[in-house]
Amino acid sequence: MKQINDNKISGVIKIYSQGGPEVLVYEEEFVGDPAANQILLKQEAIGVNFVDTMFRNGTFPITKFPMGAGVEASGIIESVGKDITHFKAGDRVAYHHAIGAYAERRLVYADNLVHLPDEISFEIAAALQAKGLTANVLLKIAYQVKKGDILLVHAAAGCVGSLLSKWAKSLGAMVIGTVGSEMKKKQLAGLDGAIALDTENLAERVLQITGGQKIDALYDGVGAATFGKSIELIKHGGTAVLFGYASGFPNVNQTILDQNHISFVSPDIGRYIQSHQHLEILSSEVYKEYLKGTFGEINPTRFPLAEAEEVHRKLENRKTTGASILIP
Template sequence: MHAIVVADPGDSSALVPTEVPDPEPGPGEVLVDVAASGVNFIDVYHREGRYPLPTPFVPGSEGAGTVAALGPGVADIAVGDRVGWQGVLGGYAQKAVIPADRAIPLPEGIDPEQAAAVLLQGLTAHYLATSTYAVQPGDDVLVHAAAGGVGLLLTQIVKLRGGRVIATVSTAEKEKLARDAGADEVIRYEGFAEAVRALTGGQGVHVVYDGVGAATFDDSLASLRPRGVLALYGAASGPVPPFDPQRLNSGGSLYLTRPTLAHYAATREELLARTGDVLGWVASGELKVHIGGRYPLADAKRAHDDLQGRRTTGKLLLIP
């Protein structure tokens, strides 16, 4: 089968199209014919070696397709079922082996491309807005990179929960996307802390959802009201350097958390509860999924370059 293999971590040239043997499902696993694979910053971190993995490996931690074979002991999934997954390595390929307890049944009305475009980022947006800081009606919320994959979904979920969204974007095109997703206010990154203060009567926001990292961290803290929460869920601009926790005190007894999806979908029950909400909203039209680009599997390098170069909006997919 065709797959993308990383033998030596590094820049996007480490993503090498390769012919590899078809995988076989083991006990408690299913083999899936991949219809689409999501492209995410976690894939970049794996490729770069920032999150080290044994090499060689097939990257890609999100996808969807049709079950082609069952391993021993799988009883609640059948060949021909449509499933999606996230958090399982090996999606940049024509076939992938998935633990059966991480396979997510796709409801009617959800096609595999939608699922591959929404699962990882939709679940991230879901846990951020419902658990890390549970948005309440009337809350002021700052969403960074609001025209990105997580940002567009997070903006919509915050609005579903009654929050007011202040969105940061870098271009006029991205501003339109953020406004179409429901953002109440859209600002640029330069001087955003001052803009946030002006838009909140000097109070600051209840929560900042920050997937940008180093470039926004200081002003994100400065955008919070007393006892506000900075949910630092990513580092697209690089990791945040060490800092003095006393800054949280002087800023107004602030909270800082560095959450990750694995800890918010640790059990199958929680995984299915969150995916039930997200896929239900997509099926009903309450949550719109924006696919910003579809690339042939062999063009994984170009997809990574476009993602890191901030030349994209919404979600990028690889199509085997």
């Protein structure tokens, strides 16, 4: 086992009970050597995702404490466990789903990691890996977007919604995005239509923008507040993709789906990733699109790791813009 740093003390955020942002506790712990299937990672940037708040607040029940927080980060490998051949000390890597990401150093299973292109900074990786991978799976696998498709994307100014909308446009789709308020509509510049749900009638505006045509596919990361009134806008034989439920899980009207032969997909992103090689391919596609300029500028807001509690407060109160990252 090769090692390039003997400093094993790590600042880390732990959760001892589920609740409000105040349950995020900053402390220090010793990090041991990696097991045969693990690596020791010195983290350079940590992604903050809405799902982090759901693990913290009890939406996803947890019975074993303490537990780590966060699922996404990027950094430099310090040491590798026995028999690992596809990574080595010094490699620049990122991961998108391994609980315990809010830490300076950590052990992580090698198959969770992907190699980072030299042109991608650690901060961009932490802001893009999970969200970009999600967008890729939604566009290419959960529903295969084609040139000429008409798409409705809820929360299109959000992190995943923005990437999804811009990528879909580059594939030749007509993209209509929604936001929660009139003041956010300017964030949807470049789309074929923008709808503020607090001031505009969704159905009327969609049909006005499309010239009376119904949509081929719905992408909904909001859930209860938007899903029910959106499926009636899907054409016969279309697709409804529910990939998040920030407002709660919706009551899915199976009758409408059946009558209109609408495919309903509520994807678990991990289930679409067939192997570690497939994960590397999907991730590399995300970074290629970023380097091509498909997503425009990504300027994540930086916070110190110890301020994770404050970041969660801002995120839940909708006081963040774009991606937020923690810096160890």
